Amino acid sequence: MRVDFHCHILPGIDDGSSCVEESIELLAMQKKQGIETVAATPHFNAERRSPREFIEKRQAAYESLKQAGPLPIEDIRLGAEVRYYSGISRMSGLEELRLEGTKLLLLEMTFTPWTDYMERELCELSCSGDIILMLAHIERFFKYMRRNTLEELLSQGILMQTNTGFFAERKTCRKALRMLRDGMIHAVGTDCHNTVTRPPDYDLFEKAVTKKFGSGFFEDFAVSSASLLEDNI
Template sequence: MPDKGLFDIHCHIVPSVDDGASSAEEAYKMLQMEYRQGVRNIIATPHYRLQMFETPIETVEHQFLVLKQLARKVAPDLHVYLGCEFHSNMEMVEMLRSGEVHTMAGSRYVLTEFSGSTKASYIRERLYSLLSHGYKPIVAHIERYECMRKDIGFVEEMADLGALMQVNADSIIGKDGFGTKRYCKKLMKQDLLSFVGSDCHGTKERISRIGEAYDYVSKKEGDSYANQLFIRNPQKIIADAQRRKVR
């Protein structure tokens, strides 16, 4: 697959910190798979979830340095950044401010996860809290949440509030069923999506299909829209991070 300079903003590729890459060897193979998919920029997003994934930030940062070294071995133009998939809780803002949990590549963007059955009122409350404190929440794999699947008007409401929506590549191309694929198509038609991520966890199951998803979106919605989801919008995350470093 040719180099398109694609981004993957959601993947579990940092070795030995969550339920993703189990070793440096597996992380290396995952990086190779991403590269073959046309990905050149990766925001690694290890899980943080209370009482489930609470790997100390020092360990995450050390393992991310291992990942950076592996990326250099794959190709000099493969860039990796550190983020987090942050499962929502009532202390999110405090944890972000203290640096206990990473934002996306050091930007104001926060990849925010909920449970599938989470009520709309709780999602609204948590997203509003992040927005009111200057963060830019990206709602991870919105196709998984019952309240968003059943009521696209709620998705519109959250988007109008300022939240950004991400779906998984597998969902876009139909690997998670026809109903999910149709839902993603509806989101695209209503211009409610901002990002597509692989959410890859390994080399055999839940693999990266970013390039395949890009080709599908490009065919159905045009190159410009595909570039918006897979390149231009992710570039805004990196640009925001760079502005924060300059301050």
């Protein structure tokens, strides 16, 4: 079961899909690539709106999409790509931003050097029991972490999501495959925003993994990754 854990397919809510027609086109592209389940994860930034406002807006975007149905992919789970800030663990309503039906919270870290405080806060959140942290496109943050940070976070049970593009690009593909082989990647997302400049590219991920490790390995990853959705609250 192929799951896109991170994408911006809901219309008119962030810098992703601009309208219902584009959302349907994105879903059709995802379906063509074999994706059966989509986690719709619009950007959430606490500076812009409260969780409640975000959820209302997300629901409206989802309703407008559903009204245009039947959709190429019907299994859409509502979530968020939550922007980290120092102190986020004290934000009320944070749990409301977890991926529908699960404890998974997709968190986007900051593009500045990570501090001790930030790492401690991630571990605290992860230990709270209410949230399973999944760090969004972790490959974008290697340069902001210290040498052992990734291993430490993994040892705390924090999950890592990478973009499918990490596997599609020549200069990063080897590292991506190595991390996947070593169990350091738990889920992938296309992070698609539109059909032209940031389309879904799950097919390139599948091709790279299958070529290197075989289709059995790929299917095993897809199944274990999809099982994260079974983590019912």
